[in-house]
Amino acid sequence: MPSPDEPREGGEPDADHGVRVEPTEPVTAVTVVEPVDADQPAQPDEPVDPAAAVEVIEPPIPDRVRRPADAIRLAVVTLFLVLGFVLADLAVGTRGAVEQDLAEATGGLPRILLTLLAWLSGLGAVLLPIAVGADLLVRRRPLQLVQALGAAVVGGILVIICVALVTTGHGGFLTDVLSRPTSTGQSPPLDIVVVSMIALLTVADIAGRKWISPIATTVVAATVLTTFLSGLVTLTALICSLLLGWLVGLAFRVGFGAVSTRPPGVDVARVLLDTGVPLERLRLVDANAAGDRRYAGTTESGSVDVHVIDRDTFGLASGRRLLRAVRLRSGFSRPPAVTLRAELEHRTLMGLLLADAGVHAPRPVAVSEVGPFAAVIAYVEPQGVTLAELDDLDDEQLAQVWRLVQTLHRRRIAHRGLSRRAVLIDAEGRVGLRTLGAGDLAADDITLRIDLAQLLTSVAIVVGPQRAVSSAVNALGKEAVVRAVPVLQSVALTPDTRSALKERKGLLGELRDELMTLRPSTEEVAPVELRRVTLRSVVTLIGGVVAGYLVLTQLAQVDLGEVIRTAQWEWVIVLVVFAAATFAGASIALAGAVQIHLRFIRTYMTQLAVAFSGLVAPAAVGNIALNTRYLQTSGLPPAVAGASVGVAQVAQFCSYFVLLVVAGVLAGTGPAVSFSPSPVLVAGILAVVIVAIGLLAVPKVRGVITDRVMPQVRSAVPQVLAIFQHPKKLAQLLGGALLLDVSFVASLVCATRAFGSDAPIPAVAVVYFAGAIIGSAVPTPGGLGGIEAAMSAGLIAIGVPGGTAVSAVLLYRLATYWLPIPFGWFSLNRLQKIGAI
Template sequence: LSFSPVSARRIEDDHQGSRRYAIGLEDGTSLDVTVLDRDRQVAGLPYRLWRRIRLNSETRRRAIRSLRAELEREALMAYAAQAAGASTPRLLGTSEIGTEAALLAYEHLDTRPLDEVPDEEIDDDLLAQIWEQVGLLQIQRLAHRRLTGDGIHLDKAGRIVLTDPRSGEIAAGDLLLRLDVAQLLTYLALRVGPERSVRAAAAVMGPDALAAAIPLLQRIALTRETRSALAKAKHVLPEIREQIVALRPQNRVEEVRLERFRPRTLITIIAGAVAAYIVMSQLSQVDLYRVVTTANWAWSGVALVASFVSFVAAALMLRGFVPEHLPLWRTVLVQFASSFVKLVAPAAVGGVAINTRYLQKRGIRPASAVASVGASQLIMLVFHIALLLLFAYITGSSTATSFTPSRGLVLALLALALLVVVVLGVPPLRRLVTARMHKLFSNVLPRLLDVLQSPRKMVEACVGTLMITIAFVVCLYACVCAFGGDISFTAVAVVYLTANAIGSAAPTPGGLGAVELALAAGLTVAGVPRELATSAVLLHRLLTFWLPVLPGWASFTYLQRNDAL
């Protein structure tokens, strides 16, 4: 390049790790030079690859580019931004340095990043300037992709300057332009509050542009720095949505799914594969032909009826915790639909989500719907613990010799008790657990008080809750009897209640694998032969987990077509 440098000073690297220099020239002017290194291109590569796999094709950036492609991309975006009339540092020249590096020389502007500007200095005029600059880019279909405090600068005259063109896109689609609006709305809301951020954006961009950005107000769509800031200000995104909806209450925008999958889904798939391996290893120990031919079909029929009764009981329980009227058989269909959802969701998640959605579709406010389902889960937990203690006491007093807990079980219970003591004794852990429980059950108590005011609802809730557990215990007991097992009903109840608690904590769909192992181990400890226990458990899971999937799918489809889910 035809410059005459007299000095060079290394300054802070940019967000992608590229070296930057302040160059002094003979005529007294300065340049800002960015050096692209081939070895620096791999910095942050695992993160970029993860984002590329996780996000859909339109929103993700290429994880790896050649040095030449990176140079051309930044130069093209810089020239396009200048042509659009946006206030950006002027690109004066580019050059390759051998095969291992390239540089871009920009005019030096004496600016400071918006991150260094105090919040109280960000007035409405400054907000309007920011949005005007972004508007100029959007008119020419240019997406900046990094509208954060280090990509927006303020010069000494109080004018906004947009920097960091390398992350941008030319000829951007609607989705990328809307992502820019969502990102800038969120960043400014973190600085000046959602109300001022939305008001300033609406004055320049118009309410329709903001309404189009509502579906993209998702943490996954934002920059890493903004996501970190939102972790400490979780109220910001909901408040931005509320402010925009207040401007355009009638506007309906289709939901946008940016993620191909969530990390939780990946964990569920891996856990499901492990669970499938466990179940298959159990099946290899069983002669399926012998299981089918030797099972007592009368007891199998009792188990099937008990499995069906559990769905009716779940519907009664949900009706009991909802003061509003719910039709019984449609609510039963919802419980069958939840059995279909359990194929792809952990046991403790699928049913809660389906029931909450159902109540919202019935016209119940989201907060009340969540409170009703939370109340049912809380009372279910109380009943579960009470029944476990009751049956354990009865079993211990009547058949102590046949169901004596092993040393491993005693040690496990002691370890659990120690964990509870540690959680309650360490203030940070106690505050974390308390906060999570408060968030989960914040509206549960008022909902329970509403139920207590109606004796009929209270009886329905209690009967339904009790029936669910009894039905599943009867089903397991009948499965054991179907193969000639000899065990007391109370011992079966203890085994089921313990295994169900383990299955609820497992991340696999429907507790797959964990429930089978816990049930088989519990029955074996209770005195049932191992092969017989495995056969009984597999029959029990067939009737309560696998068999309801087909009617569950039919119920799910029917309810969706009738706008009930």
């Protein structure tokens, strides 16, 4: 029969102490230290270990572990080594100048100091490996010594191979980057002493050793400095030698593992007893998501939850948090703690603040270091059932849930993990927190809103979206609840909540729709972008690099001074006038797409703001978003505003197509070219039609169209069709669209005339339309790079000289794209200030 203090199997809570035991692996060993017999007191010369009275149950701690932090360091060092090679190859001239400046600066050191450094380097290179080996043997780590020597040998072999490649003329890239010509051939590409020494020290893991660590640092610094001053190797070779030695050492540590620094449970029990926790029993439970080792502790008065943070597992949580911090913005992910002590202090402060706020949450009762590489924190855990274990909540419980988040937010405390498993209800009906979470103190507004969005979703899973929103509004108020709408996104939710939503498909959309009913119908809620790195940003970055390369290549062909001297400024002035007319055309077309009256100045400023937004968004996206917002603030419902912008876009497309056909015919391309599509195009259109028909056969797709798309279309179409019943509005719509495209064509014509070209106007028009098509397909702001390359090639194809073509296109883009940007910035700020956007 199990003792009353022993938790029941299967993770059930103990009747007396409530310890939840959920081991993730079978316990393979039990360490039980019997209490000292009271009838046989210890001898005076044998002090009694207080931990001897504690029953410790845990599996054997492995002798060697693979630390996640080592894998992260290995990846970072590899990246730095590659970047170092690339930068050194790109800056050959600068590299030599830097080496010369450093040599002159350090060469002025006193001769006696240089002599001491030389002696220290020479003796250190011989004696330091011996000292490290002796230290490892004293600490009874012969295997680690063998691995350290093996890493040094491997590093030396790599250097020998690299030197052989360079001296035989087969070094290629390495010869250009790492060495320089000398009177006897080439300088060594790497330093074998530096590489081997760094590899040995890395595997020996001397960090934290009181006397070896500073001595080793001094010897390495002296070796690097004297080697550089001797001129035997280049500065780049020295830096790469340091990185390569570190890389080899880390590879050995990741491959073979490092000596474990995890403290055993007996040491943890001893520390807890010293801090005043009357521990009787300590049992290892599992390793939680933070990378800690978690123990269930038993005392006379109840249970404690013990978390041990050690160097072996600390990097696991820090690595995950670092990836989240890189991928997501600060509101969702707190940056990782740099040191173990910083993590310990943050958790303790979080627990104490929650206790001070009166929140029923884990309360720290003991915090201490366990040796030089670990720390322990013990909590008194609240008992109860989590929301994940409940099928429903009554009104009072719901009110307490929202009062909990209200208390946290009033203290500016963010939990960052309000899932169903994080919120609990105890036997007395009090609502509290099961975990402290990866919380934040003095949290910003976006973080608190994400907290509210997480809790709204968690509660909606239990009681449904409608009841969750209504109870939150009753407790917090409508204004406080609707602040969560922009961050109500899947990426802002915890993994546990996202997993639950997979079983409740559509719930997140229902919750968002329920929250949207709380906002005025004229307001559009734009989601907050929580990701730092998205597919769009990656594509934009790659496209920007390619575009920059194309633009710089074109600029290299142009003498800007000659361009300014030879340009005919009367044509430049006309070009600027037509560039301004493009915004007038867009304004007139938008005014013709709505039944209400729009102020021309404000509409014109909105189109300028669209030009500025093109810097950070594709032209079509910025156009639609800003114009829709402008129409909403002018008094149109969201559905009608969106449909009206769509009508303006359709009118511009029709104008574009008509002018393209006319220009193609007049330029001599002939109607046959425009109206005889290739078999590939026909096959592509048929494929799209077949796929569309197939999707319509899917019931869920038809349901989405029937329930969400068709109601908006029915409400918007009558008002949009009313435009066609007013000839004045129709004339505005089509006339503005024609003015927009004609002005762009005229701008390009003026740019070519400014440099003396007399290319036919229809041919230049065809070039403009082709460039616009390519620009809309290039994923860069304003089609940067793609438009310039396409238009330049098009002008050259119709007979414009290469230099003139590039100059004309650059002048055209300066007037139609770059010049409006500062005016667009001013317009956007002004429209926001007066509430027009």
